[in-house]
Amino acid sequence: MPSGESNSIHSDRPHCQEGDLLRRKLKFFFMNPCEKWRAKRRFPWKMVLQLVKIFFVTAQLALFGFDRGGHVDFLEKSNIAFKHLFLEGWQPSFETMPYPPATGAFAVYTIPEFFSSVNYALRQYNLTEKVAIGTYHFSNPNATKPPVVMCNTFYKIGKISAHNQSFLFDDTKIEDCFQLLPVIEYDESTQSAVAIYDVEKFLLLRNKSINFDSIISVELKFSVKTVHLRKLSKVHTPDCFRFNISIFYDNSLHNGQMTVALSCSQEMLKCNGKVTSDVDEGPLLTLVTIFDAIVILVSSVSLFLCCRSLHRGNQLRKETSVFFEERLNHPLQVHSHFEFVNFWYIMIVINDLMTIVGSGLKIRIENKESAAYEACGVLLGTANLLVWFGVLRYLGFFEKYNILILTMKKSAPNILRFLVCAGVFYFGFTVCGWVVLGPYHLKFRTLSVASECLFALVNGDELYVTFATIPNTGSYVWWYSRVFLYVFISFFIYVVLSVFISVIMDTYETIKSYYEHGFPKTELQQFYDQITDEAHELFTQHPKQSRGSCCLCGCIPACIASCRNCASSRDSME
Template sequence: MERMESLPDENTGTEEENETPERNQGNRRNVQGYSSCPTTSSNLNQMEEKMRRKLQFFFMNPIEKWQAKRKFPYKFIVQVIKIILVTFQLCLFAHNRYNHVNYTWDNRITFSHLFLLGWDSTREINAYPPGAGPLAVYKIDEFYNTLDYAYAGYANLSNAIGPYSYNDDNNNMPDPVFCQYNYKQGIIHGFNESYEFNSEINETCINFTLPNGQLLKSKHYIKDSGMEINFAALVRAKLMFSLKTINFRAAGPITPPECVRFDVEIIFDNEDHDGQMSLVLEAEPYKLVCNGDKNYITDNKIDQILRSILNILVILICSASLMLCSRAIYRAQLLKELTVQFFRRAYNKELSWDGRLEFLNIWYIMIIVNDLLIIMGSAIKEQIERNQFTNDQWNVCSLFLGLGNLLVWFGVLRYLGFFKTYNVVILTLKKAAPKIFRFSFCALLLYAGFMFCGWLILGPYHMKFRSLATTSECLFSLINGDDMFATFSIMSKKSPMLWWFSRVYLYSFISLYIYVVLSLFISVIMDAYDTIKQYYSEGFPKSDLQTFIGEPCIEEVSSGLYRTQSSSSLNAMMNSLFCCNFYRSAYSKIGGGGSNLNIL
């Protein structure tokens, strides 16, 4: 009863100040009926009450803010619309990117059959362990025969099933280019263990120019051209040419075919100088502008217009979200400075570090990051679809859109956190995060030791330990119990001592990480979960800021108390707390009873 009588009205001279005694009695009876409302002493300072109410409103969720001030949660609606638009955009882009990558890969396989001597279908299947060894040449005659075979396939392009054409407006065959990269000097005298060597690499190139229909004899042609191939000094050789084609698979009612140019490189890699020259074919796609024909409506812009509208809408909604969240962070920092000054003047103490961190919302930072990623990805996507990129930018675009969409869906956890049941996961991760980082750092040191040891000792004898990356992947899979028997059985028996070492090494790593480290990792998370459950039953620990704010009762939130204006008294409080005109002028933007503080 004393609480409502002592609570000062927030707008002097308004209609609420002249309430009838009957209305006040009704209000007092209404408050007395709920024991959840805290009582306020009669000497409660007006400034303190207004500050508390402003902070209570600031930390409310959108539903409570709607109940308190009937403030429409437009920022929440922006996020909902953004999730729908960016997800729809990602689904369309993922479908198109899959067709693009699959089409590029299939053409690369086709080129391998057309231009690579010794290529067979078993090399097209990703098998583990690999079903075939590396494609390579081991004899000088095989090197020249491979060049001859590639030239013959390029000259006889009309025999290919695919609709390939030469990179010439009249479909005349341009000359393929052959380049070799060799050491400036590399002569080996094996009979007396001596050599002459200069590590500088020189590049020399020639064109294979032959009359139509004539087959290439590369060994004689290269010699007659004045180029000499010294295989002892040869580092790398390339045969390069370009092909054009049209992809009809993408064509549909509103989608025209795609025109593509492939820059093909047949690479002979001899960097190891181990007698094995590996053979690799690369085909880099470049999207071209199609001229079309009279039987297909190439000027149909429906698909491009619809995709452009979607991209523009995504950019606009993400820009709005970016500005709203940036403004929210800025205003939160202004309110933090106000709170710091209030604690300093009213209680003669500094606001704690935990209390200051309450004003820094990590969710907003994550939203700003995903907005920037999606805006950049949408801009690149628009340029790809308008054929304004001459090279392949699909992977860059997918990286921006994929990471942005990942963070967008992570942001949904914020709104699930408003419900007690779903908030347990978020609070558990937040509570366990510091311990997990410290524990993971210690576990990572042990992991690094095993990784470097396995790479050094087992690398030459075990295919899973050939490189540092594959060693790390192998050990990580062992932690999860994957492919254990294969890891044990693949180890070579050329060195019995290392074979026995591999057993001790693998058993030690598996036992340590599965039975000890992984179990301790789970116990850290379970300990945090038990702590959160205890907090739910006994109450969460509070910082000095949370203790000052208290808990707004349900009746006050829905009674319209927060809809009263308090800008005049708070402006006076700003004048008394802030000596700096910058803060006073900046805070005047978020005055007005805190109505503009309605952030996400």
């Protein structure tokens, strides 16, 4: 054999083997766990781990949900209790959420009502420990009463002369905060000095006053401490809180109505007591902590396996890209690069990170080191949602379920384009409804409320109530509202939703056609489908052939080097 022909054979054989090996790698990479099991008897650890993780994460979230529910319920009930304690004229009807609301805003409308309301809050605050059913104590460590702080926000200059339509204002806002102290008066009946809580007299003694023409808001600030007992046991030990309470009188609109709102923020404190019990429940708290640690461990292993798979996919993408450029003389297409990115794994990585951080916060909460219930709830809840979303990946192994999943995947671009177009119409209707109907209609008072109302109408919710809520004052706005609502409902229900459904149905019919006549092959599929071996034959025949060729040409140095490269590549792949 001539030396040139021999060198050509030796140089072509590694190229052929390299392409064949890459095709087998790609075919194995895009297999599902069941096919990989048949191909190499590789146990689907990631799939089993995800199924196990569903149980652990859901059980953990359920345990946290019961605990958080009691915590939130305590805060809500405490807020209601403070309103009954410190707001004059507060009624249970203000606590319900009927729609349309049966009561108006909680507000004061006269100057005597304002001062009476402030005085009532001051008196009740100083009598809190005596009159409150709840265990509320003053916030100073020595049990003394810190005074209430009053903050007045007003314009620097504010004078209105409505009789001749004149006014004078300086829009500079000034905030004046001071402590409200009791006024000492002499009681002739008891022949002794008494302390009374009267804001008007106190302001007069301090040479202060409230100009209701310029006043923007008045805020009363004070705090109390309490202990949340919950279900008393060694596991559910009491929590200690400081409630920072604010009573806000809002006169920013200057419309004769001064709304009154009480809000409170909680701050968790370290408790110093202990609970004695005949039943030793200490191991239970340890078991709960161990369970949280197991969830962190399972999520960490899942995170490692998915990150490793993503890394291997990226390495295979680079190897394939180099092969296409050097051996096939054309670059790999952009969408083919994205085929190596497993977005299921990315979703799993995100939910694993959220589970690990949320579990850490849960352990701190259970050990009274943190009160971040909201952050922990958001992390664990979202992580659990993504974990259950991941089940769709394994349902996709079955044809009937896979049709639905492929329909959602393929129709996603068209749905996004459709939503952009529909969103333009929707935003136009929202802004129009807010501007035109907002002053007259409860459901259009703000831009966000108007959007929520129109979204409910699209889904057929409260159609009649929306029509009936606007008052019939004989104004052309009433007629405009009818035309507006009829046009919006007809357009979105009969046109937009129909087109939306047709977009999905068209994709569904396309997917069904693919199942009958075959799916179109991508660039990568056309490349690795040149290997016609079944899954169980993918890595049985090829290694034997390689070893056989090595034995037959073992005397040839060039072939020995080629076989060594083939063996090392096969071992690294396995």
